[in-house]
Amino acid sequence: MSAFVDSLLAGRPLIMEVKRKSPHGEDLMAGRPVAEVVASYAAAGASCVSVVTGRWFGGTPELLAEVAAATTLPVLQKDFLTRRDHLHRARDLGASAVLLTAGLLTRSSLTTLVDGALALGLTPFVEVTTEAEVAALPLAEHCVIAVNNKDIKTGEKDAGDLGRSERMLPHVLAAGTRCPVSASGIADPAVAAHLVRTGYRGLLLGTSLLRAGNVADWVSEFDTALGRVPAAEIPVVVPG
Numbered sequence: 001m002s003a004f005v006d007s008l009l010a011g012r013p014l015i016m017e018v019k020r021k022s023p024h025g026e027d028l029m030a031g032r033p034v035a036e037v038v039a040s041y042a043a044a045g046a047s048c049v050s051v052v053t054g055r056w057f058g059g060t061p062e063l064l065a066e067v068a069a070a071t072t073l074p075v076l077q078k079d080f081l082t083r084r085d086h087l088h089r090a091r092d093l094g095a096s097a098v099l100l101t102a103g104l105l106t107r108s109s110l111t112t113l114v115d116g117a118l119a120l121g122l123t124p125f126v127e128v129t130t131e132a133e134v135a136a137l138p139l140a141e142h143c144v145i146a147v148n149n150k151d152i153k154t155g156e157k158d159a160g161d162l163g164r165s166e167r168m169l170p171h172v173l174a175a176g177t178r179c180p181v182s183a184s185g186i187a188d189p190a191v192a193a194h195l196v197r198t199g200y201r202g203l204l205l206g207t208s209l210l211r212a213g214n215v216a217d218w219v220s221e222f223d224t225a226l227g228r229v230p231a232a233e234i235p236v237v238v239p240g
Protein backbone atom coordinates (compact mmCIF):
# COMPACT_ATOMS: atom_id res chain seq x y z
CA MET A 1 0.00 0.00 0.00
CA SER A 2 1.29 3.44 -0.91
CA ALA A 3 -0.49 6.70 -0.11
CA PHE A 4 1.66 8.38 -2.75
CA VAL A 5 0.71 5.94 -5.54
CA ASP A 6 -2.94 5.72 -4.47
CA SER A 7 -3.27 9.50 -4.53
CA LEU A 8 -1.74 9.74 -8.01
CA LEU A 9 -3.82 6.91 -9.45
CA ALA A 10 -7.06 8.22 -7.97
CA GLY A 11 -6.61 11.90 -8.74
CA ARG A 12 -5.14 14.20 -11.34
CA PRO A 13 -1.83 12.62 -12.40
CA LEU A 14 0.24 15.62 -11.37
CA ILE A 15 3.06 15.87 -8.82
CA MET A 16 3.83 19.55 -8.31
CA GLU A 17 7.27 20.54 -7.11
CA VAL A 18 8.73 23.10 -4.73
CA LYS A 19 12.27 23.94 -5.85
CA ARG A 20 14.06 27.11 -4.80
CA LYS A 21 16.52 27.47 -7.67
CA SER A 22 16.85 26.27 -11.24
CA PRO A 23 20.11 24.54 -12.26
CA HIS A 24 21.12 27.90 -13.75
CA GLY A 25 20.66 29.73 -10.44
CA GLU A 26 17.30 31.35 -11.26
CA ASP A 27 15.23 32.05 -8.14
CA LEU A 28 12.06 30.04 -8.80
CA MET A 29 10.17 31.01 -5.64
CA ALA A 30 10.41 34.74 -6.40
CA GLY A 31 9.90 35.72 -2.77
CA ARG A 32 6.72 33.67 -2.30
CA PRO A 33 6.34 31.85 1.02
CA VAL A 34 6.59 28.06 0.71
CA ALA A 35 3.12 27.60 2.25
CA GLU A 36 1.60 29.90 -0.38
CA VAL A 37 3.11 27.89 -3.26
CA VAL A 38 2.01 24.60 -1.69
CA ALA A 39 -1.52 25.96 -1.15
CA SER A 40 -1.69 27.02 -4.81
CA TYR A 41 -0.71 23.48 -5.82
CA ALA A 42 -3.40 21.92 -3.63
CA ALA A 43 -6.00 24.38 -4.92
CA ALA A 44 -5.03 23.60 -8.52
CA GLY A 45 -5.60 19.88 -7.94
CA ALA A 46 -2.17 18.37 -7.29
CA SER A 47 -2.29 14.75 -6.18
CA CYS A 48 1.17 14.85 -4.60
CA VAL A 49 3.85 17.44 -3.85
CA SER A 50 7.58 17.08 -4.52
CA VAL A 51 10.26 19.07 -2.73
CA VAL A 52 13.88 19.37 -3.80
CA THR A 53 16.03 19.47 -0.68
CA GLY A 54 19.39 19.22 -2.50
CA ARG A 55 21.48 22.30 -1.78
CA TRP A 56 22.58 22.73 -5.42
CA PHE A 57 18.90 23.56 -6.09
CA GLY A 58 18.80 25.84 -3.02
CA GLY A 59 17.12 23.23 -0.85
CA THR A 60 17.61 22.13 2.75
CA PRO A 61 16.17 19.25 4.81
CA GLU A 62 14.09 21.84 6.68
CA LEU A 63 12.33 22.68 3.43
CA LEU A 64 10.86 19.16 3.48
CA ALA A 65 9.45 19.75 6.96
CA GLU A 66 8.04 23.11 5.85
CA VAL A 67 6.31 21.62 2.81
CA ALA A 68 4.97 18.64 4.76
CA ALA A 69 3.55 20.97 7.41
CA ALA A 70 1.74 22.97 4.72
CA THR A 71 -0.20 20.09 3.12
CA THR A 72 -2.02 16.84 3.72
CA LEU A 73 -0.98 15.60 0.26
CA PRO A 74 1.73 12.91 0.07
CA VAL A 75 5.18 14.50 -0.23
CA LEU A 76 8.18 13.24 -2.26
CA GLN A 77 11.69 14.21 -1.13
CA LYS A 78 14.09 14.78 -4.04
CA ASP A 79 17.71 14.61 -2.95
CA PHE A 80 20.67 12.27 -3.34
CA LEU A 81 19.62 9.75 -0.72
CA THR A 82 22.29 7.10 -0.41
CA ARG A 83 22.05 5.70 3.14
CA ARG A 84 19.43 4.14 5.38
CA ASP A 85 19.67 7.00 7.90
CA HIS A 86 18.68 9.38 5.07
CA LEU A 87 15.45 7.38 4.78
CA HIS A 88 14.73 7.65 8.52
CA ARG A 89 15.29 11.40 8.34
CA ALA A 90 12.98 11.68 5.32
CA ARG A 91 10.21 9.86 7.16
CA ASP A 92 10.71 11.88 10.33
CA LEU A 93 10.52 15.15 8.38
CA GLY A 94 7.22 14.13 6.76
CA ALA A 95 8.02 12.44 3.43
CA SER A 96 5.74 9.74 1.98
CA ALA A 97 8.08 8.95 -0.93
CA VAL A 98 11.82 9.21 -1.51
CA LEU A 99 13.87 9.70 -4.66
CA LEU A 100 16.38 6.99 -5.45
CA THR A 101 18.43 7.80 -8.55
CA ALA A 102 19.25 4.47 -10.23
CA GLY A 103 22.12 5.87 -12.30
CA LEU A 104 23.99 7.05 -9.22
CA LEU A 105 23.61 3.98 -7.01
CA THR A 106 25.14 0.53 -7.23
CA ARG A 107 22.70 -2.32 -7.65
CA SER A 108 23.28 -3.49 -4.10
CA SER A 109 22.77 0.02 -2.64
CA LEU A 110 19.62 0.47 -4.66
CA THR A 111 18.27 -2.87 -3.38
CA THR A 112 19.13 -1.94 0.21
CA LEU A 113 17.46 1.46 -0.15
CA VAL A 114 14.32 0.14 -1.88
CA ASP A 115 13.96 -2.48 0.88
CA GLY A 116 14.70 0.10 3.57
CA ALA A 117 12.18 2.58 2.20
CA LEU A 118 9.42 -0.02 1.99
CA ALA A 119 10.15 -1.19 5.54
CA LEU A 120 9.65 2.39 6.75
CA GLY A 121 6.39 2.81 4.82
CA LEU A 122 8.02 5.11 2.26
CA THR A 123 7.36 4.72 -1.45
CA PRO A 124 10.57 4.29 -3.47
CA PHE A 125 10.42 6.78 -6.35
CA VAL A 126 13.16 5.36 -8.54
CA GLU A 127 14.40 7.61 -11.29
CA VAL A 128 15.84 6.02 -14.43
CA THR A 129 17.26 7.21 -17.73
CA THR A 130 18.14 3.94 -19.48
CA GLU A 131 16.50 0.62 -20.25
CA ALA A 132 19.35 -1.20 -18.48
CA GLU A 133 18.51 0.66 -15.25
CA VAL A 134 14.88 -0.41 -15.58
CA ALA A 135 15.82 -4.04 -16.21
CA ALA A 136 18.03 -4.10 -13.10
CA LEU A 137 15.42 -2.59 -10.77
CA PRO A 138 14.63 -4.59 -7.61
CA LEU A 139 10.98 -4.91 -6.48
CA ALA A 140 9.77 -2.76 -9.36
CA GLU A 141 6.15 -3.63 -8.63
CA HIS A 142 6.44 -1.76 -5.30
CA CYS A 143 8.18 1.28 -6.79
CA VAL A 144 7.16 4.34 -8.72
CA ILE A 145 9.42 4.28 -11.76
CA ALA A 146 10.11 7.75 -13.05
CA VAL A 147 11.80 8.41 -16.37
CA ASN A 148 13.92 11.54 -15.96
CA ASN A 149 13.85 13.50 -19.20
CA LYS A 150 16.85 15.54 -18.05
CA ASP A 151 20.36 14.45 -17.13
CA ILE A 152 21.09 14.69 -13.41
CA LYS A 153 24.74 13.75 -14.02
CA THR A 154 25.23 17.15 -15.68
CA GLY A 155 23.10 18.96 -13.09
CA GLU A 156 19.93 19.00 -15.26
CA LYS A 157 21.20 21.99 -17.20
CA ASP A 158 19.77 20.49 -20.42
CA ALA A 159 16.30 21.24 -21.81
CA GLY A 160 15.19 17.63 -21.47
CA ASP A 161 14.44 14.89 -23.99
CA LEU A 162 10.74 14.04 -23.78
CA GLY A 163 11.27 11.39 -26.45
CA ARG A 164 13.06 9.41 -23.73
CA SER A 165 9.77 9.08 -21.84
CA GLU A 166 8.03 7.82 -24.97
CA ARG A 167 10.79 5.34 -25.82
CA MET A 168 11.11 3.96 -22.31
CA LEU A 169 7.44 3.58 -21.36
CA PRO A 170 7.05 -0.03 -22.67
CA HIS A 171 10.13 -1.10 -20.66
CA VAL A 172 8.92 0.68 -17.53
CA LEU A 173 5.49 -0.98 -17.78
CA ALA A 174 7.07 -4.38 -18.43
CA ALA A 175 9.00 -4.04 -15.17
CA GLY A 176 5.67 -4.25 -13.32
CA THR A 177 5.22 -0.84 -11.71
CA ARG A 178 1.66 0.37 -11.12
CA CYS A 179 2.80 3.91 -11.52
CA PRO A 180 5.02 5.07 -14.40
CA VAL A 181 5.97 8.74 -14.09
CA SER A 182 7.56 11.15 -16.54
CA ALA A 183 9.76 13.72 -14.79
CA SER A 184 11.45 17.00 -15.67
CA GLY A 185 11.38 19.33 -18.63
CA ILE A 186 7.60 19.20 -19.14
CA ALA A 187 6.89 22.81 -20.01
CA ASP A 188 3.68 22.72 -21.98
CA PRO A 189 0.20 21.56 -20.81
CA ALA A 190 -0.54 19.99 -24.22
CA VAL A 191 2.68 17.96 -24.06
CA ALA A 192 1.80 16.93 -20.50
CA ALA A 193 -1.61 15.72 -21.68
CA HIS A 194 0.07 13.80 -24.52
CA LEU A 195 2.33 11.98 -22.03
CA VAL A 196 -0.70 10.95 -19.98
CA ARG A 197 -2.48 9.75 -23.13
CA THR A 198 0.53 7.58 -24.00
CA GLY A 199 0.19 5.80 -20.64
CA TYR A 200 2.00 7.78 -17.93
CA ARG A 201 0.09 7.74 -14.62
CA GLY A 202 2.02 10.65 -13.17
CA LEU A 203 3.97 13.71 -14.31
CA LEU A 204 6.50 15.56 -12.17
CA LEU A 205 6.31 19.29 -12.84
CA GLY A 206 8.65 21.83 -11.31
CA THR A 207 10.00 24.76 -13.28
CA SER A 208 6.99 25.19 -15.57
CA LEU A 209 4.57 25.59 -12.65
CA LEU A 210 6.94 27.73 -10.59
CA ARG A 211 7.30 30.07 -13.56
CA ALA A 212 3.60 30.02 -14.48
CA GLY A 213 1.77 33.16 -13.49
CA ASN A 214 -1.20 31.07 -12.43
CA VAL A 215 -0.96 27.34 -11.67
CA ALA A 216 -4.73 26.85 -11.92
CA ASP A 217 -4.67 28.21 -15.49
CA TRP A 218 -1.83 25.82 -16.41
CA VAL A 219 -3.83 22.89 -15.01
CA SER A 220 -6.99 24.03 -16.73
CA GLU A 221 -5.12 24.01 -20.08
CA PHE A 222 -3.87 20.53 -19.23
CA ASP A 223 -7.41 19.35 -18.42
CA THR A 224 -8.72 20.80 -21.67
CA ALA A 225 -5.94 19.16 -23.71
CA LEU A 226 -6.71 15.87 -21.98
CA GLY A 227 -10.40 16.25 -22.70
CA ARG A 228 -11.41 16.73 -19.07
CA VAL A 229 -13.79 19.47 -18.09
CA PRO A 230 -12.16 21.73 -15.50
CA ALA A 231 -14.13 21.54 -12.23
CA ALA A 232 -14.82 25.29 -12.37
CA GLU A 233 -16.66 24.84 -15.69
CA ILE A 234 -18.94 21.98 -14.62
CA PRO A 235 -22.44 23.51 -14.46
CA VAL A 236 -24.08 23.23 -11.07
CA VAL A 237 -27.55 21.70 -11.50
CA VAL A 238 -29.91 22.60 -8.69
CA PRO A 239 -32.53 19.83 -8.32
CA GLY A 240 -36.23 20.62 -8.32
Ligand SMILES: O=C(O)c1ccccc1NCC(=O)[C@H](O)[C@H](O)COP(=O)(O)O
Binding pocket: 017, 019, 052, 053, 054, 057, 078, 079, 080, 099, 101, 127, 148, 152, 156, 183, 184, 185, 186, 204, 205, 206, 207, 208
Ligand atom coordinates in the same frame (compact mmCIF):
# COMPACT_ATOMS: atom_id res chain seq x y z
O1 LIG B 1 16.94 13.78 -10.42
C1 LIG B 1 17.70 13.64 -9.45
O2 LIG B 1 18.43 12.62 -9.33
C2 LIG B 1 17.75 14.69 -8.39
C3 LIG B 1 18.53 14.45 -7.31
C4 LIG B 1 18.58 15.39 -6.31
C5 LIG B 1 17.84 16.54 -6.38
C6 LIG B 1 17.05 16.80 -7.47
C7 LIG B 1 17.01 15.87 -8.47
N1 LIG B 1 16.25 16.11 -9.54
C8 LIG B 1 15.44 17.29 -9.67
C9 LIG B 1 14.54 17.07 -10.72
O3 LIG B 1 14.59 16.05 -11.35
C10 LIG B 1 13.58 18.15 -11.11
O4 LIG B 1 13.55 19.15 -10.17
C11 LIG B 1 12.15 17.65 -11.27
O5 LIG B 1 12.09 16.48 -12.01
C12 LIG B 1 11.30 18.73 -11.94
O6 LIG B 1 11.91 19.10 -13.15
P1 LIG B 1 11.51 20.44 -13.92
O7 LIG B 1 10.02 20.35 -14.17
O8 LIG B 1 12.29 20.41 -15.17
O9 LIG B 1 11.85 21.57 -13.03
